[in-house]
Amino acid sequence: MxxxxxWSGMLTSNVLEDTGAIPVGKVATASINMVNLDDDPVDxxxxxxxxxxxxxxxxxxxxxLQIPGNGIYKLTGEIVGAGERIVLKASTSNxxxxxxxxxxxE
Numbered sequence: 131m132x133x134x135x136x137w138s139g140m141l142t143s144n145v146l147e148d149t150g151a152i153p154v155g156k157v158a159t160a161s162i163n164m165v166n167l168d169d170d171p172v173d174x175x176x177x178x179x180x181x182x183x184x185x186x187x188x189x190x191x192x193x194x195l196q197i198p199g200n201g202i203y204k205l206t207g208e209i210v211g212a213g214e215r216i217v218l219k220a221s222t223s224n225x226x227x228x229x230x231x232x233x234x235x236e
Contacts, residue, residue, distance in 0.1 A: 135228065138227065146218075157211055157233070164225055
């Protein structure tokens with residue numbers, strides 16, 4: 131069972147970042163943390179999808195979600211099923227992100 135850090139890094143401006151799929155036979159409880167390292171607000175998108183290129187219906191937050199300048203976003207306890215992945219996107223390259231999971235058998 132892989133638990134702990136699933137993905138971390140800087141998001142690239144307007145690029146979908148696939149944080150990796152949950153293995154077959156597993157389910158995960160995930161936490162998503164994003165930090166805006168800039169003084170200006172940033173628009174972010176968060177998806178849970180079976181695809182690395184999610185559709186709008188995979189979005190789990192409003193499409194106008196912003197992190198204020200030097201602000202943080204945290205989401206905890208999000209359930210992610212086998213074959214699903216968390217996909218992140220930011221409007222600038224000044225966002226550090228980390229996804230952690232606790233995986234267990236389905």
